[in-house]
Amino acid sequence: MKLLFEADAVIDGTGSPPLEKGAVLVEHGKVIAVGRQTDLGLPNGARRITTSPGSTLLPGLIDSHVHLAYSGSEDIKRLRADRMDVSYPAVALRAAAYAQSSLVHGFTALRDMHSPGGAIIDLRNAIARGDVVGPRLAAPGRGLTVSGGHMDLPFYADHVTLENFAHACDGPDAFRRGVRLEAKRGADFIKLNTCVGSRKKPGIYWRPEMNPEEIRAACDEAHAQGLLVAAHTSGGPPLTATVENGVDCVEHAHWIDDDCIELMAERGTFLVPTLLVNERNFEVALAPGQVISDWAHASRQAKWISLEKARKAGIKVGAGTDAGFMVPHGTMHWRELALLVQGGFTEMEAIVAATAVNAEIMGIHAGILTAGRHADMLVVAGNPLADISVLADVEKLTVYKDGFKVAERGTLLSSIPAELAA
Numbered sequence: 001m002k003l004l005f006e007a008d009a010v011i012d013g014t015g016s017p018p019l020e021k022g023a024v025l026v027e028h029g030k031v032i033a034v035g036r037q038t039d040l041g042l043p044n045g046a047r048r049i050t051t052s053p054g055s056t057l058l059p060g061l062i063d064s065h066v067h068l069a070y071s072g073s074e075d076i077k078r079l080r081a082d083r084m085d086v087s088y089p090a091v092a093l094r095a096a097a098y099a100q101s102s103l104v105h106g107f108t109a110l111r112d113m114h115s116p117g118g119a120i121i122d123l124r125n126a127i128a129r130g131d132v133v134g135p136r137l138a139a140p141g142r143g144l145t146v147s148g149g150h151m152d153l154p155f156y157a158d159h160v161t162l163e164n165f166a167h168a169c170d171g172p173d174a175f176r177r178g179v180r181l182e183a184k185r186g187a188d189f190i191k192l193n194t195c196v197g198s199r200k201k202p203g204i205y206w207r208p209e210m211n212p213e214e215i216r217a218a219c220d221e222a223h224a225q226g227l228l229v230a231a232h233t234s235g236g237p238p239l240t241a242t243v244e245n246g247v248d249c250v251e252h253a254h255w256i257d258d259d260c261i262e263l264m265a266e267r268g269t270f271l272v273p274t275l276l277v278n279e280r281n282f283e284v285a286l287a288p289g290q291v292i293s294d295w296a297h298a299s300r301q302a303k304w305i306s307l308e309k310a311r312k313a314g315i316k317v318g319a320g321t322d323a324g325f326m327v328p329h330g331t332m333h334w335r336e337l338a339l340l341v342q343g344g345f346t347e348m349e350a351i352v353a354a355t356a357v358n359a360e361i362m363g364i365h366a367g368i369l370t371a372g373r374h375a376d377m378l379v380v381a382g383n384p385l386a387d388i389s390v391l392a393d394v395e396k397l398t399v400y401k402d403g404f405k406v407a408e409r410g411t412l413l414s415s416i417p418a419e420l421a422a
């Protein structure tokens with residue numbers, strides 16, 4: 001059956017001005033036409049779905065940097081428990097609830113950034129099969145890291161080994177094999193840790209973990225398999241080496257120098273600056289007894305400068321929160337859009353970062369309302385172009401995935417439509 005969604009304004013995700021009195025025609029879960037209500041009319045056999053006056057219809061939002069394996073708790077002990085006290089199957093089950101919370105808050109797709117045992121790949125499959133209602137997911141399985149690196153959990157006692165947690169590799173051949181094994185597990189993309197923050201030398205806030213040969217080998221293998229590569233980065237020369245050696249999407253990247261900006265623009269490298277998690281460092285640190293590190297201050301300053309440079313250079317910026325670390329799943333994703341606006345983006349540019357750009361980063365046919373794409377949509381009772389914070393109010397949101405209403409006013413509609421079930 002054809003469904004005709006009508007709203008006072010339709011934002012298609014491309015950055016074009018909104019269509020006043022717009023409509024989206026959907027059939028079999030896909031968009032088949034977008035236009036003005038007067039032009040589309042009511043096609044034969046279509047059912048009209050009206051929205052309340054003043055509503056805006058836009059593509060379902062996408063968060064391109066989340067960690068569904070973790071709760072988002074501010075308590076470091078809870079984070080340790082998230083990792084140590086829960087089996088990997090239980091991680092996937094818990095993650096389903098987190099993913100549903102994001103869906104209810106208007107996020108119809110999420111890119112997970114690493115999961116113990118690759119558990120989020122199983123959740124992704126369960127959602128795709130219709131076993132579980134949830135957002136569209138992309139997952140890399142386990143992140144690849146050097147032994148003792150950022151994701152190899154260097155902060156645990158040396159007698160503690162978390163089996164199958166991250167994927168430790170050393171040397172180009174090991175990274176090549178690492179890519180092959182994660183691809184075999186079902187990875188949608190490859191996650192590397194190429195460089196990390198450093199607090200050791202004053203004024204130098206980064207240090208490399210992977211060497212250029214390792215980065216090159218991992219990227220060559222991933223690209224040969226048709227997979228994009230994302231990397232946790234910090235900045236400076238190790239970030240330039242990350243881009244030079246083939247990484248497609250840099251995460252965090254607080255300190256981006258001018259040469260690296262030029263290189264990213266030339267190569268079409270994506271940037272996911274994860275502004276929110278940096279802000280959360282400060283909000284959480286306001287609690288009594290907490291101190292804010294010099295690194296946090298320096299990265300907070302640098303990230304706005306890097307964002308401005310990236311915007312001017314036309315680099316494609318995706319909206320990602322790092323939900324799972326100090327950022328709870330669901331309630332705070334919208335804040336990344338607000339921070340992009342604070343950093344100089346227009347409201348429309350922030351929406352594009354959370355729709356079209358993120359869909360491109362994830363390699364999914366969503367994020368833009370155009371013929372042939374998934375009808376993943378969000379109806380907001382209000383105008384996010386006038387005030388982006390309207391996205392914060394879950395009471396004002398109705399969420400559609402594949403053309404089906406999946407959440408309304410904060411409530412997940414948990415029955416799986418027969419059309420979606422396998």
Ligand SMILES: [Zn+2]
Nearest residue numbers: 065067113322
């Ligand atoms: Zn992260």
